[in-house]
Amino acid sequence: MNQQEWPLWEVFIRSKQGLDHKHVGSLHAADAVMAVQNARDVYTRRLEGVSIWVVESKHIHASNPDEAAEFFDPAADKVYRHPTFYDVPDSIKHM
């Protein structure tokens, strides 16, 4: 069998106006047009979306989970980035 598998696409759906597109899963399609149509049939049979993005899976680059601790470390010790770090006197309002 020298038959080629259709490429894999990642599907992102905006569930309603005002919200981000969110990853929902993947599917196979010969090209982008077919990927969008298949995504409609597979992932929005009950009006789950108003907009669809598809990206061929091979174009997604990701951070390495094995290095997650070191990679996200710079944000770990910066408590002063959060408003709760600061003591606001009780008499001060609207802050």
Place this chain on the structure above:
Amino acid sequence: METSTLTPEEQFQARIDADVRIEPKDWMPDAYRKTLIRQISQHAHSEIVGMLPEGNWITRAPSLKRKSILLAKVQDEAGHGLYLYSAAETLGASRDQMLADLHSGKAKYSSIFNYPTLSWADMGCVGWLVDGAAILNQVPLCRTSYGPYARAMVRVCKEESFHQRQGFEVMQTLCEGSAAQKEMAQESLNRWWWPTLMMFGPKDADSPNTEQSMKWRIKRFTNDELRQKFVDMMVPQAEFLGLTVPDEKVQWNEERQAYDFGEVNWDEFWAVVKGNGLCNHDRLQARVQAHEEGAWVREAALAHAAKRAARAAVAA
């Protein structure tokens, strides 16, 4: 906890014990990956093969309303298969290989689909009982340890309750109809009851992998626990319909606060698993035929995509 002294396997188990989901690129033991690929692809195959017994009745549904509902349900099952194949692919399984394993008979699918759908009432029983049993199996899997599998199951479960309700409605309509219609409903229940109880798998004592799967949280209740839950749920529903479950041993046990019930015919169970059910041959043949007859469409779509890409490249 001193994580640095733990082996990768121990760290992995600690994450699972803490209910941290495992995601595709995370380290995982080979056995976990293999077991999941087998479980998820079997589940996907069941959704796909499961379209056949119901597809059998789409052109013969008794009304346009029933036909539209059945068509929508069967389309959902195709979607379930696709969500699950896509979850298995995140573990490194290839779609073509999974399909090849189904078509060669190497991979299994749920034995329930190797029983024939002989009457319209069977569309009621499949939705009410078979989807009902599937829901019991699937709801706990929404919390399974592997992220993509759990997310696929959330999607599946959202759609399943429509399946069960439409089946129950078919049964209810028949039971409120003529004597012949009610008889058709009872005859269908007589055939589907025991095979549905078999859907939960062998007895716990004969299910050696359950312990490891529970530890990995890719299974959250044992086969016998789920079977008991199913009987407790279904007996009152059958009574409501005015139907009799075909098991003389079914009786409420006040002490256990559960129904006692008879023993499944395990010889039949193993015979169907091993390929000797009424429809094993037909189901696989239908799948293989559909796949082979679709080959030119898959090739044509690729050729079309290549042509369009080439044209776009010239224009640019």
